[in-house]
Structures are given as C-alpha cells and as structure tokens.
Amino acid sequence: MSSPRPEFVALASGFLAGPWTQESLIERGGAMLGARPRWLRHLVGRVLEAFPDPPRSTRDALAAFLANDVRLRRDLARLPSPRIKTWLVDAPRMSPTRFNVPFIHTWAELADFCGVDAPLLDWLSHRRGWTRERDARLLHYRYTWVPKKSGGFRLLAAPKPRLRNVQRRVLHRILDQVPAHAAATAYRPGGSVRAFAAPHTGRHVVVRMDLEDFFASTRGPRVVGLFRELGYPDSVVAGLAGLCTHRVPASVTDRWPPTSSEELQSRWRALKRLQDWNLPQGAPTSPALANLCAFRLDLRLTAAATSIGARYTRYADDLAFSWNEDVSPSVSGLIALVEEVARDEGYFIRRPKTRVMRGSHRQVLAGTVVNDQVHVSRRERERLEAILTNCIRRGPHSQNWAALPNFEAHLRGRVGWVAQLEPRHAVHLEELLNRIAWPASTWRY
8 A cells, every 4th residue: 555645644744743623723734735725624624523632543544534535635736836835743742541651752751761761772672673583692581481281382481681670660650550351350450360260159050261372362463552542652652562572583483392293283373473573471561461452352252241141251361151050051152152252352262171060060260169169179278288297297308399499489379379269278278387397598488
C-alpha cells in the first residue's frame, strides 16, 4: 500500500499540532493552506466526526483518512501549487486515559522514566535493530533450556541487570495500575490458587484445560496494542514494547535439546513463536503483560461459560470450567468452543492435558482438590509430613534428593502452600519444620 501524498501528511501533522477543537483545527488548516476556503470548515467537521479524540496512532491514521476523502482531493486539486504554504509539526503527546499511569509523551521522557539515557534506551529497546545475535555478551537475556515435568523443554530468558531494572519500573509504575479481567486469578494483587479454584467447589462437572506456551503465545503486536490502549504515542509504545518483548536468536533455538517424535509438532509451534517478538519467560513484566493481553480471551470465555450456566476462571495458563447437574451442556461442545476461541485469540489448547472430572471422582485444579472445598490432598499432606519427620530424625540432607541449594526455603514454601489453603492442618507441619536442625552452612530463609 502506497503512502499518502505529502499534502495529506502535512495536513495531518498540522491538525495534530495543537488543541483538538473545531476552531483550532480551522485556524491551523488556514495557516497551512495560506487561506481559509469555505470547504475547510466542512473538512474539519468530517475529521472530528471520524476522530472525536486525536487518533492514537498519531499522524498515519489521520493522513490515511484525509487521503481517502474524495471531496478533499477534489478541493485540493483546485488550489494553486504549492498547496501547502506552511508545514506545522505535530508534537507527540499522550492521549487521555482512564488508567492511573504516568504520562510519557516523548522518547526523551521515556528515557527519563526508565532512568537511563537515550542511547542506552535505544539499545535496550532494539530501537535501531541493534542485535548482536552471534555474541552472547551483547544479548539482553541469558537463555537456559529447562525440562518440563510433562515432557519437552521450556526456554527461560533471564534479563540482564540493566534491562531487568527498567522492566521493574514498567511493571510497578505502569502495568500494576491496569486491572486484569476478573476471571484471571494469577499475577495480580489478591490473586491466588484459592481464588482460581474456589468458584468450582461442590460442582458436578469440572473441566480443566491448558494453554500451550502462554508467554511465548503473547506476540509483540498484542503488546503494542496494549500500550497504545493506555494512550501512549507511537514512539513511546514502540519503546515500551521493545523493552518487554524479545525475539530469540537462532544461536539459542539451534541448541534446543533432543525431542521425542511425539513432541515434534509442539516443538515446531514453539519455534515459530520464539522466532517472532514475544514475551520472555523470566522477565518481571511478562506475567502482568500476559494477563492483560489475555483480557479479550477471558472476556469471551466468561461470556461463553455464562451463556450455558457454567463458571470460568484462569490461573496463568490453566483454564477451569464447572457446572451443576441442572445445567447440561455438551462437554465435547464446550471443549471445541474453547479451542476455537483460544485459536482465534492466538493461543493453542494442549489436548492431552484436558481433564473432565465428575463429582463422583476427585476433582483437582492447580494441585488442590475442589470436590467439597479447596484443600490439599491428604496424600500430599502425608508425604510432606513424612519428609519433615525424616529431616528431624536423619537430617535434611537425607531428604534433599534433587540436591536443591535452598532446601529450607523449598520446604517452607511447601508448608506455606498448605497454610494458605488449610491453616488448621499447617500448624503441625510448621511445628515439625521448626524442629529441624539445619547445618550452619545452609542458606537460611
């Protein structure tokens, strides 16, 4: 598609160079044309009708609109050349927003917000395409392939300190101010596994589904759209998106560990995602961005569940639906609908992990049992109690089979997990934990 002619770009730039009111637009239009033809007022009326607020995509959208205006092309053809007498430059500015996010209008202001100078921001955000894929020292992430419990591998991308510090600013000062959909129960204040599982207790049918590569499935254009929705001008949007997304270099994907024949399809999909701009699994901004970018997915799945009398919640990449016996939706129909909606939103459902759980059997969501209330399974509690007891009798080294460097923190985390869901059962476990004699050289929690 060809670019609009210079006169349309000039008019768009001039219209955006001041207050977005009828008289101001007419005044700037007259200054650019060197006169105020009668048709200028009608043109401004059409512009304000199409754009009640200044277009968020700045000059390009407005220039395209003007270029497609048949009456404007006819009126400009009657003017003597040069048609544009004065070119007014539009200053980038942030659009009005309903969110309590900082106002950042220019690249210099973005650099100040990030606490870095403009050249360093250029490099961290890939503004000029400065990527040295062949030199790991110049990459912004440290990449590690980690095996999944369910088979296959995931790529962890840990940002290096300078980028990580900038990402934390973006997270706390921008992303934390934007609420996720109510169905999303992870990566948000007040969110928890209990909030994810509780709506599905005491239900006759519970369906659990899983999204494949949740972070990597959140592509760069979706992140751009989110920051644009917050009102930031295009240059700032590009900078923020560049800071929060990455494209995995071939030198990293070429080191993908050997894969079984059953996993070849999922590997191929994963490679396609990693070769495009996506959210790195390891960046502090990725969980919040993945949540916010999945807003439309949550909205559509909530509407679908409500329409059949079911409930829906999501914890990261885990989807849960449930209903009672007085509602009789087709389970296969629901699964097909969820797969279709997810695919339409850019996600892929991992079918082998889909579970349909009836009330007569144990219903498990995110490691919790939800048949009557949210609780940890008795088997899990007894296993943890046995580990703690053996740590007291034989020493913690006897139970650290995975050679975890922070085994005490690991056990405290597991006890805390039980305490969050069942405080009554956690009292005894905490007593056992406090009786363990930890070696002096062991890292303490």
